[in-house]
Amino acid sequence: MSRTPFIVRFLGATPKQGWIAIAIAAAITLVLLPALHLLVPASSPFHVSAYVITLVGKIMCYAIVAVAMDLIWGYTGILSLGHGVFFALGGYAFGMYLMRQIGRDGSYQSDLPDFMVFLDWKALPWYWTGSDSFLWSLLLVLVVPALVALVFGFFAFRSRIKGVYFSIITQALTFAAMLFFFRNETGFGGNNGFTDFKRILGHSITAPEMRVTLFALTAAMLLGTLVLGRYLVTSKFGRVLAAIRDAESRVMFIGYNPLHYKLFIWTLSALLCGIAGALYVPQVGIINPGEMSPANSIEIAIWVAVGGRATLVGPVLGAFIVNLAKSFFTVAFPEYWLFFLGALFVVVTLWLPDGVVGLWRKLRNKGVAA
Numbered sequence: 001m002s003r004t005p006f007i008v009r010f011l012g013a014t015p016k017q018g019w020i021a022i023a024i025a026a027a028i029t030l031v032l033l034p035a036l037h038l039l040v041p042a043s044s045p046f047h048v049s050a051y052v053i054t055l056v057g058k059i060m061c062y063a064i065v066a067v068a069m070d071l072i073w074g075y076t077g078i079l080s081l082g083h084g085v086f087f088a089l090g091g092y093a094f095g096m097y098l099m100r101q102i103g104r105d106g107s108y109q110s111d112l113p114d115f116m117v118f119l120d121w122k123a124l125p126w127y128w129t130g131s132d133s134f135l136w137s138l139l140l141v142l143v144v145p146a147l148v149a150l151v152f153g154f155f156a157f158r159s160r161i162k163g164v165y166f167s168i169i170t171q172a173l174t175f176a177a178m179l180f181f182f183r184n185e186t187g188f189g190g191n192n193g194f195t196d197f198k199r200i201l202g203h204s205i206t207a208p209e210m211r212v213t214l215f216a217l218t219a220a221m222l223l224g225t226l227v228l229g230r231y232l233v234t235s236k237f238g239r240v241l242a243a244i245r246d247a248e249s250r251v252m253f254i255g256y257n258p259l260h261y262k263l264f265i266w267t268l269s270a271l272l273c274g275i276a277g278a279l280y281v282p283q284v285g286i287i288n289p290g291e292m293s294p295a296n297s298i299e300i301a302i303w304v305a306v307g308g309r310a311t312l313v314g315p316v317l318g319a320f321i322v323n324l325a326k327s328f329f330t331v332a333f334p335e336y337w338l339f340f341l342g343a344l345f346v347v348v349t350l351w352l353p354d355g356v357v358g359l360w361r362k363l364r365n366k367g368v369a370a
Helices: 015-038 050-073 084-101 114-118 134-158 164-182 208-233 236-253 258-284 294-307 313-332 334-351 355-369
Strands: none
Touching: 015 050, 015 208, 050 208, 050 258, 050 294, 050 313, 084 134, 084 164, 084 258, 084 294, 134 164, 134 258, 164 294, 208 236, 208 258, 208 313, 236 258, 294 313, 294 334, 294 355, 313 334, 313 355
């Protein structure tokens, strides 16, 4: 096996090129953009606006979800069309804390969230207990998506449900969750969800310093997810996952139990999605059941396909390409956005089966051969 550090092999480059690319990307994301936002006056052409910081931060959250999807689809062969539910659960878990931090600054000046006052609730439901604690909310962000994934995955994988049947069941899961959260009596804000956040740990959520802090945490989490993912897929565990993807029956024949491997990577993937959702909510300022829609979960799969399955860096590129295009088209040509998305998926399916990263590798190899 090559002794080249795994982190520099993301793009198939030489060690020197890999380190340079990673250093540049980290400097731009973690240092340059926040510095241009905080230190450069708004009148300067070099100033990075709050909109750009929020947009990039939001897309980085999506990129974490895309990498999580790649771990189960690209490396394990499990296509989930319901990963949006884990993303939303993490967002709702942290959103409960943000709603409690509003305090009496809401429209009704009550200790209860505004939507509960509007619906004539007299007290917080039992499952909101402890939601005013930051640490308890972080625990919920980790436990709730992971627990749901663990229970669902155990019964699904034990029953050897796979392929298109598994994909349909996961889509049914997210659709059922969306319908549940749409109901006003569930205590999660109904179709409006949670919004109008004010503070995190006593600091204004709209302050430039808080915005940059959330941005930096998201970037660090994305980098950590990539490093963790690369460590897993290059280990013996990762080789077993690839074997399960390519020939699960043979893996069982030689004495491995695929259930344990699939359940672990499935739960880990859900956990990463939950963390991404928790980082997404304070930056975007809202979480509602729309994040659980089947269409959103299908989009996650599109990000991975566009960037390139089983590459780790490909899903990150795919998330940025698709969502930057979405931001442009929904403003410039809102009526054509869905046509663009459909055309993009058709093009990738027919002519770019390995995604953008696969195309780059082919062009690079042709250049080397020439």
